[in-house]
Amino acid sequence: MMKIKNKEGLLKAQKHVRRLKLFYIHFAGYLVVVALLLYNLYIVEGEYKNNIISLNLSILVLWTVVIMIHAFIIYKERKVFKKSWEDKKIASYLENGSTEETKMWE
Secondary structure, three states: OHHHHHHHHHHHHHHHHHHHHHHHHHHHHHHHHHHHHHHHHHHOOOOOHHHHHHHHHHHHHHHHHHHHHHHHHHHOOOOOOOHHHHHHHHHHHHHHOOOOOOOOOO
């Protein structure tokens, strides 16, 4: 029974690491393409300038939305402030007393 749980946990961890790796590859490709598209916006000239700019901007906007959705899917389980952090802050406030004034960025 224990080996089955460990094996399931291992498969889940491997799947998560694979998805994270694919996200990093996707993000690296996004950064390269964004840099090239921004350079293209800088150098574009000619009679089709408005069409090229429109195409480049639409690609930038759409791919940015896609990368944000991808990031949300990958990082949806992570929280900025974990429960352990909240517990530590509550304990420190109780320890110091509630009469003290809180400071910025504490």
